[in-house]
Amino acid sequence: MCTYQTELLEVVGSGKGPQQWMRFTDASVYVDHPVHAMAGHTLNIDLRDPAQGPSARVAIELHPQAARALAEAIIRSLASVPPEVLAEH
Amino acid sequence: MICETVMFDGHGGDPIEGYAARSLDAAPRGGVVVIHHMPGYDRGTKEITRRFGAEGYNAVCPNLYWREAPGAAPDDAAAAARAAGGVPDERLVGDVKGAMAYLNGLPNSNGTTATIGFCSGGRQSWLANGSLPLTAAIVCYGAFIIGDTPEGLPPRPSLGHLAASMSGPLLGLWGNDDTFPPPADVDTLEQLLKDAGKAYEFHRYDGAGHAFFAVDRASYRPEAAVDGWEKVLTFLAAQLGS
Numbered sequence: 001m002c003t004y005q006t007e008l009l010e011v012v013g014s015g016k017g018p019q020q021w022m023r024f025t026d027a028s029v030y031v032d033h034p035v036h037a038m039a040g041h042t043l044n045i046d047l048r049d050p051a052q053g054p055s056a057r058v059a060i061e062l063h064p065q066a067a068r069a070l071a072e073a074i075i076r077s078l079a080s081v082p083p084e085v086l087a088e089h
Numbered sequence: 090m091i092c093e094t095v096m097f098d099g100h101g102g103d104p105i106e107g108y109a110a111r112s113l114d115a116a117p118r119g120g121v122v123v124i125h126h127m128p129g130y131d132r133g134t135k136e137i138t139r140r141f142g143a144e145g146y147n148a149v150c151p152n153l154y155w156r157e158a159p160g161a162a163p164d165d166a167a168a169a170a171r172a173a174g175g176v177p178d179e180r181l182v183g184d185v186k187g188a189m190a191y192l193n194g195l196p197n198s199n200g201t202t203a204t205i206g207f208c209s210g211g212r213q214s215w216l217a218n219g220s221l222p223l224t225a226a227i228v229c230y231g232a233f234i235i236g237d238t239p240e241g242l243p244p245r246p247s248l249g250h251l252a253a254s255m256s257g258p259l260l261g262l263w264g265n266d267d268t269f270p271p272p273a274d275v276d277t278l279e280q281l282l283k284d285a286g287k288a289y290e291f292h293r294y295d296g297a298g299h300a301f302f303a304v305d306r307a308s309y310r311p312e313a314a315v316d317g318w319e320k321v322l323t324f325l326a327a328q329l330g331s
Contacts, residue, residue: 004127004209004233004245006171028172033128033208033300035164040299040308046168054158054169 006030015047015058022056025049034061043067090142095149097191100183105155107188108135110142117199119224119329120192122185123150124206124213127175129167130154133303137205144322146329147195151188153181178216178246185217201225201329203257205321207302208232212248218259219251225328227260227321230299232269235277252281258288260324262317264297264310292320 007029014023024047034042042061049056062070078086092110099105108130112118121141125134130152141148153176158166170176189202201224206214211231218226228234235249259282263275270278275293282289294301294313301310302317 004175008172026172028168030171033126033306035128035131035167038307040306046172048168048172050169050172054161054165057165057168059164059168 011047013047017058022052022058023049024058025051031064035059037061037063039063090139092139092142095191097151097187099151099155099187100180103156105184105187106130106152106159107149107191108138108152109147109149109191110139111147111149111195112142112145112197114145115197117197119146119199119201119203119325120189120195121146121148121325121329122188122192122202122204122217123148124181124185124204124210124217125150125153126206126208126210127167127171129163129170131163131167133305134207137207144325146325147192147198149188149191151184153184176213178213181213182217182220185213186221189221189223199330203227203325203329205229206231208300212245215251215259216248218256219248219254221256223256225257225259225324226255227262227324229262229302229317230264230267230270232299234270234274235281236270236274249277249281252278252287253285255282255285255287255289258290258324258328260320261289261291262320263291263293264299264301264313265293265295266298269299290320290324292317 009027011024011027014021026048028046030044031041045060047058095107095109096104123138134150138148138150154166154170157173158169192202203225204214204217205227207229211228212234214226214228215234233245235247279291297310297313300308301313
């Protein structure tokens with residue numbers, strides 16, 4: 001099914017697409033049909049810079065277990081460094 | 090047959106893009122509006138549009154995300170449209186109306202037009218047939234036509250009341266293993282059409298779930314898809330007269 005559900009958030013950071021590095025200002029997170037991954041539904045993340053147009057996007061499609069593992073790894077990584085390191089930003 | 094990108098006026102007079110596959114033969118024929126699914130105006134949907142062209146119909150798929158992302162790759166356009174909140178029902182109706190006008194304006198049009206939609210496009214095909222003077226409509230596993238959307242999902246307006254205003258006969262193709270829509274919702278839709286005295290034809294496939302027509306997905310079920318295509322073409326031949 002097409003879920004229609006989308007989490008939208010503002011983000012600060014950069015990523016690399018097929019051509020070059022780009023800054024991100026926005027992210028969309030949702031579970032829906034993937035474009036490329038071979039699964040019925042995937043956890044999809046669009047990291048975007050809408051000011052640069054719809055093509056300014058890095059897209060990720062992850063199987064649900066992989067998405068959870070990645071999310072947990074992100075949280076563990078953030079928790080493993082001294083708070084003052086994160087406070088620099 | 091020629092396949093080309095065309096422009097026509099959609100909802101509110103906005104120019105939108107469409108992908109057309111139409112016959113160069115002068116003999117009159119019906120038109121098919123192909124409503125793309127939520128992932129967008131993609132390669133698979135254009136292939137479906139070409140198939141209708143190859144079968145002798147004039148077909149067009151409106152790019153429902155043209156306003157958000159003109160000229161963008163279909164997947165980027167779908168992401169931009171999703172972030173902007175998706176396609177409002179009123180706009181969909183206006184865009185399908187524009188696609189109908191494009192088809193009916195072709196010199197070899199016989200004045201008949203049908204819609205076909207898959208997944209979210211199935212819901213929109215039902216919506217169009219309840220809102221516009223279509224000759225017929227085809228709904229392939231349209232989710233959230235009726236019933237409550239699951240907790241956590243944004244509610245979609247229930248369209249059950251449109252059963253009473255269906256313009257043309259409706260062909261529905263459903264997978265019995267689908268959870269959105271579940272078989273119970275398909276039963277309800279059938280009852281709504283029956284109660285309204287509307288012409289319809291439903292086919293339900295065992296061993297098939299959502300998106301069983303999608304040839305490049307794990308959900309593809311060749312037996313259901315091949316039979317489903319036969320049902321679609323038989324239905325269109327009867328309704329559109331070509």
